[in-house]
Amino acid sequence: xxxxxxxxxxxxxxxxxxxxxxxxxxxxxxxxxxxxxxxxxxxxxxxxxxxxxxxxxxxxxxxxxxxxxxxxxxxxxxxxxxxxxxxxxxxxxxxxxxxxxxxxxxxxxxxxxxxxxxxxxxxxxxxxxxxxxxxxxxxxxxxxxxxxxxxxxxxxxxxxxxxxxxxxxxxxxxxxxxxxxxxxxxxxxxxxxxxxxxxxxxxxxxxxxxxxxxxxxxxxxxxxxxxxxxxxxxxxxxxxxxxxxxxxxxxxxxxxxxxxxxxxxxxxxxxxxxxxxxxxxxxxxxxxxxxxxxxxxxxxxxxxxxxxxxxxxxxxxxxxxxxxxxxxxxxxxxxxxxxxxxxxxxxxxxxxxxxxxxxxxxxxxxxxxxxxxxxxxxxxxxxxxxxxxxxxxxxxxxxxxxxxxxxxxxxxxxxxxxxxxxxxxxxxxxxxxxxxxxxxxxxxxxxxxxxxxxxxxxx
Numbered sequence: 001x002x003x004x005x006x007x008x009x010x011x012x013x014x015x016x017x018x019x020x021x022x023x024x025x026x027x028x029x030x031x032x033x034x035x036x037x038x039x040x041x042x043x044x045x046x047x048x049x050x051x052x053x054x055x056x057x058x059x060x061x062x063x064x065x066x067x068x069x070x071x072x073x074x075x076x077x078x079x080x081x082x083x084x085x086x087x088x089x090x091x092x093x094x095x096x097x098x099x100x101x102x103x104x105x106x107x108x109x110x111x112x113x114x115x116x117x118x119x120x121x122x123x124x125x126x127x128x129x130x131x132x133x134x135x136x137x138x139x140x141x142x143x144x145x146x147x148x149x150x151x152x153x154x155x156x157x158x159x160x161x162x163x164x165x166x167x168x169x170x171x172x173x174x175x176x177x178x179x180x181x182x183x184x185x186x187x188x189x190x191x192x193x194x195x196x197x198x199x200x201x202x203x204x205x206x207x208x209x210x211x212x213x214x215x216x217x218x219x220x221x222x223x224x225x226x227x228x229x230x231x232x233x234x235x236x237x238x239x240x241x242x243x244x245x246x247x248x249x250x251x252x253x254x255x256x257x258x259x260x261x262x263x264x265x266x267x268x269x270x271x272x273x274x275x276x277x278x279x280x281x282x283x284x285x286x287x288x289x290x291x292x293x294x295x296x297x298x299x300x301x302x303x304x305x306x307x308x309x310x311x312x313x314x315x316x317x318x319x320x321x322x323x324x325x326x327x328x329x330x331x332x333x334x335x336x337x338x339x340x341x342x343x344x345x346x347x348x349x350x351x352x353x354x355x356x357x358x359x360x361x362x363x364x365x366x367x368x369x370x371x372x373x374x375x376x377x378x379x380x381x382x383x384x385x386x387x388x389x390x391x392x393x394x395x396x397x398x399x400x401x402x403x404x405x406x407x408x409x410x411x412x413x414x415x416x417x418x419x420x421x422x423x424x425x426x427x428x429x430x431x432x433x434x435x436x437x438x439x440x441x442x443x444x445x446x447x448x449x450x451x452x453x454x455x456x457x458x459x
Contacts, residue, residue: 005068006100008060009033011249015060024050024069024092024103034110041093043075046083048092049109053102053250055265059257062100070096104250129216129233131192131299131351134161135209138185149176153189157200163191165199169337171348172202183207190214190299192351194335203299203349215239215293216300217284217346220365221309222246223255223389226279230287233300240290242283247275248312254407255308255361255390259322269317276312277342284345298346301338303354306363306390306405310354313341326360361405366392376401 004017007027012034018027025048028035036047056063069090072080076094079085092109136156141149150168153176157163168176179187188210191200213234220227227243251272252258262269288295303313307328311318314334320327338350355364355371365386375382375396384394391408394401425446433440 005097006062007031007097008057008062008102009035010102010104011245012105018097020098021070021096024048024090024095024097027097028092028105033105035092035105036109037093043079043091043094046079046085046091047109049085049089049106050092050095051088051104051106051247051250052090052095053104055261055268057102057252058260058264059252060102062102064101065099068097068099068101070098102250104247106247107245125236127234127236129214129300130194130353131190131203131214131216131233133210133214134163134189134191136160136187136189138180138187140185149180153180153187157189157191163200166191166202167199168202169349172204176205179205179207190349192299192349194351201349201351203351204296204347212293212297214300215291215298216302217287217298219280219283219301219303221276221280221303221305221313222365223306223309224249226276226283228280228283228287230291230293230298239293240287242286242290244279244283246309247279248272251275255306256322256407258308258312259318262317263319263322269312269319270315272312273315274342276309281343281345284343288345295345296347299350301343301346301350301352303352304363304365304368305354306365306392307357307359307361310357310363314354315341321360328357328360331357331359358403361390362392362403363405366394366403366405370394370401370403 004019006015006017007024008015009028009031014031014033016027016031018030023041025035025037025041027033028048035050037045041048052064052069054064054066054068072090073094076085076091079091085091134157136153137160138149138152138156141147141152150166150173154166157166183206186208187205188208189205190203192203193200213232216231216233218229218231224246225243226246228241229238230240231238248258251261251268258272262272265271284298285295288298305313308318308321311321311329316329320329333356334354336352338346338352339348341352343350343352355367357363358366369384369386369392370376373382373384373394375384375394376398378397381395381397386392387408389408390405392403392405394403396402425444427445428442429445430443431440432442
C-alpha cells in the first residue's frame with residue numbers, strides 16, 4: 001500500500017503525512033503550523049505563501065521531486081499577474097501536496113513572527129571612515145586644452161584636497177558630465193580609499209554642495225538570523241536596526257545540513273547564496289525607509305559571519321568545510337563592490353568588506369568579537385562566549401588568545417528536539433523559582449504578565 005506524502009515545514013520542523021491532494025494550508029492547519037490566512041483560502045490575501053524546496057534533504061531523509069506540488073493553477077496565475085508572487089513562491093491555499101515535500105514558511109506568512117533581537121550597543125569610537133565626501137570646484141572645459149571631465153575633476157581634487165590618484169568605474173563616468181553641468185561645475189564627491197597607500201575610488205557624486213551624511217551597514221550574517229545596523233559614517237551612531245530569520249533555514253537548520261544540501265543537490269549552494277542576498281537587500285531597503293534616507297546614501301557594508309555563511313555569501317561552495325581538514329577558500333579579509341554580490345538596494349558603487357576568518361569553523365564573527373573586546377590587551381585572563389546557532393569561544397590575555405567553536409543550535413533553537421522551539425510567541429523566556437516556597441514562575445514571549453506553573457516530574 002502506498003504511503004501518504006510526507007510534508008515537512010520549516011523553520012518549525014513540524015512534519016506529518018497527509019492524503020495526496022491535500023492543500024498546503026490544510027496540511028499546515030492539521031499539523032499546527034504557523035501559516036497565516038485571512039481570505040478563507042480563496043487566493044486573495046496571499047498571506048499563506050510558502051517556498052517549496054527541491055532536491056535531496058538528507059537531514060530530513062526525503063528527496064523532493066520537481067512535481068511534489070500541483071501545477072500553478074488559474075487563481076495563482078491571476079494573483080501573480082495582478083500583484084506579483086516572489087520567484088518560487090506558491091499560495092498555500094491553492095498548491096496541493098502530491099508527494100514528499102519540504103516547505104518553508106517565510107516570516108511574512110507567519111501569524112506569530114519569530115522574535116529577532118539584535119540590538120547594537122553604543123560605545124565611544126574614533127571615526128576614520130574609508131569613504132568620505134569632498135566638495136570641489138572644477139574648471140570648465142576649454143577647446144584649447146582638450147582634457148576630459150574626469151581629468152579636470154582629478155586636477156581639482158589634487159589641487160584642493162591633495163588627493164593624487166582617482167579611479168572612476170563606468171557607472172560613475174556615466175553620470176559625471178550631467179552632475180558637473182547641473183552643479184555649475186561644483187560637485188560633492190564620495191571617495192573610498194581601502195588603505196593609506198591605495199588610490200581613491202569615486203563611489204558617487206552629486207551636483208553642488210551636499211550636506212546629507214553618508215551611511216554604512218553593519219551586518220551580522222548568522223546561521224539563524226541576519227541582523228543589520230544602519231550607521232552614520234560621520235559620527236558612528238546607529239540610526240536604525242532590523243533583523244530577519246535567515247531564509248537558508250529551509251535548506252537546513254544547522255550549518256552541516258546546509259553543507260550536506262550543497263553536496264547532495266546540484267546548484268544547491270547557488271540557491272542558498274541567492275536566498276540570503278535577497279534577504280540582505282530587503283533589510284537594506286527596510287532600514288533606509290525607517291531612517292528616511294535614500295538607499296543610494298548607503299555606500300559601505302561590513303559583514304561578519306561564520307565560515308559557512310561567509311562562503312555562501314560570497315558564492316563559494318562550502319563543501320570543503322563539511323569534511324576534515326575543513327579548508328577555507330580564503331581566510332583573509334575580502335573587499336569588493338556590492339554589485340559583485342548582487343546587492344542592488346545599495347549605492348551602485350558601494351563597497352563591501354568581509355572580516356577575515358580565523359579557522360575552518362571559527363569565522364569572521366569571532367574575529368569581530370576579538371577586535372571589539374580586545375582580550376589581547378588584557379592583563380587578566382578573559383573568556384568570551386558568543387552563543388548562537390554556532391558558538392565561538394575566545395580565551396586569552398596579552399600573551400596568547402585561543403579560539404574554538406561548537407554547535408549549540410539544537411539546544412537553543414529547538415531543532416531536532418521533541419519539546420523545543422525558537423524564540424517565538426509561546427516560548428518560555430524566563431523562569432524563577434522562589435527559594436523559600438520553591439514555587440516556580442515563568443514568563444512567556446507574547447504574554448505581558450508572569451504566571452505560576454505546576455512542575456510535573458516523570459520518571
